Amino acid sequence: MHRLTRRTFTKSAVVATASFALDSFSQTVPSQQQVGIAPIGLGSIAEVFMRSVGKSENAKLTGLVTGHPVEKGKKFASMYGVADSSIYTYETFDSIRNNHGIDAVYVALPNSMHCEYTIRAAEAGKHVFCEKPMAISSNECKRMIDACRHAGVKLMIGYRLHHEPVFLKLHEMVRSGAFGEILQFQAGFYGMKNKQEWRLNRALAGGGSMFDLGIYALNTIRWFTGEEPVDFRAVVATRDKTGKFTSVEETINCLLKFPSGILAECGSSYGQNGTNFLQINGTTGHVRVEPAFTYGDTVLKYEGKTESGDLAGSGAVYDPDQFVTEVTHFANCVLQNAEPATPGEEGLKDLLSVEEIYKAAGSSMA
């Protein structure tokens, strides 16, 4: 049985309250309209995913793929009512094609494995919901898109902010000119990596904080502008002396310029104590969101002004739950044969920018 820690208990309680309306609704949805999904890789993000599937009205956990079929596989199978015969290892994964209860997979592996398992899932005829970053290179992204297109399956990248009401509202305000003509974005997302893990290994992660944290800012700004950056300036630095950052940078800052003349400054770090924020300045107004990018117990707060006056508001990321609305959207796309809001092409465009950013950092690599 899964031991509830204080934190997971609190979070579950909050999610349960927040999802009351969805739970009532889910009872009216026929089970044949639920998409069967299997997560690949059962780390912490997959745990969030599994809880979210449990709260969604149109998705159901019907399989598990893990390198630890006994310790992890059986534990989660029992928690979520998955048949033992639907627990796969990386070796037996390809036989998932014969499991008709599994319509789709959720790729929650280290970044360097996203490409391989997305392609293998597509070849097994399964739709793919792949966590961000999509892969560790734009070339991998292209292969993933091609494989899914060839197999006729959906490919969605896990950009949860596209399903967050606060971000959807600000996106609408930006696009409708509520802040006038937009001149500038600033964003930062900082965290601390106190011990060695796969994210600090370039071969597995693709790069440092840019791949895990900076990509939130990059993707949000690309989404809000509706443009692709054309001019890139970047600088990286590592102040840590403990030897954790031998393979990837600790901190990376970049400047982007878009064709319209919009500028953006983005920073991310694995060694900084700092807030995570997004600021948008226009000719007639501005807004700041802080916190902006964290999940969990986060309550997003925004403050600014428009021509019509002061602007302020907030929204908890668990009400509605970003992950639940994201899973629901993906399942709807599968059920209705619709294009996801954040298809593979969205992940590819981010990776193309990430590659330019690292290229621009060039000689500054510490």
Add this chain to the structure above:
Amino acid sequence: MHRLTRRTFTKSAVVATASFALDSFSQTVPSQQQVGIAPIGLGSIAEVFMRSVGKSENAKLTGLVTGHPVEKGKKFASMYGVADSSIYTYETFDSIRNNHGIDAVYVALPNSMHCEYTIRAAEAGKHVFCEKPMAISSNECKRMIDACRHAGVKLMIGYRLHHEPVFLKLHEMVRSGAFGEILQFQAGFYGMKNKQEWRLNRALAGGGSMFDLGIYALNTIRWFTGEEPVDFRAVVATRDKTGKFTSVEETINCLLKFPSGILAECGSSYGQNGTNFLQINGTTGHVRVEPAFTYGDTVLKYEGKTESGDLAGSGAVYDPDQFVTEVTHFANCVLQNAEPATPGEEGLKDLLSVEEIYKAAGSSMA
């Protein structure tokens, strides 16, 4: 008689209250210990300066230099008790050497004239308090430093934040490790230029928003780190279509890297509605000041955390008044033959960085 607008009346009332302690103290300072100062150029910043001299205990307005000796000269002479014989024009300026009531000048001219009038003042034997930016090139800065050294007069650059209690407190916290090892600074200062003025003319201003607004962030970050940046990345953009920005950029963003590995992101603009802020991230804490760089009615607010807990506070820039403490410091340096906190070398170092920033912007110039 000077007509009080609502705004100047309010500000004067506030300053009067705030300076009560200083006013009481000033009565104990003998008048021969007051430095006689003459502003050169009587624009809006010089008006702030003149009011501040009136509130300082060790400085006194004893002359005026203006291109409008009748309209402006006589008006301010009458307001501040300056003799008509101590009103100079740019043509008669050099005869200021014979006026022994004038110990020093305050250079409040367009940037391109700072160098000439600083040198002419030094040659007339007067100490110089020169507004920021020090000049429009590092070469000019060097000539100003040499002229003042040769003449044996003080040269101070008007970086008022070095006299602001909130900034002094945060500087001390940063330097004493209250936020751990510092990794990053972010800063922005944005304003709107709605009509043509000398600041939009490169020949007079030296450049765009970097010279007037961005320099606050640059100087503060150099001061806080105690280092000079060694790696520069920058991008500029102009979205304005009205033709105001034919000579200088509207917006400029830059990334700086310091020898220790500290990074900084700074943005400034003449066409943005946005807050002005300074953020500092370390390994164990962080702080954000907003507003940070504006003057007038501004109440600086800061918020963050250190290892010992949450951090929050505020301070009005008019209590104590940044300009009054700055003028007082300058006058003390003259009276006590001491080096100003922000000598010419400080302005030179900023200009050397500004030149590198524009060079880095290079091909992105819009």
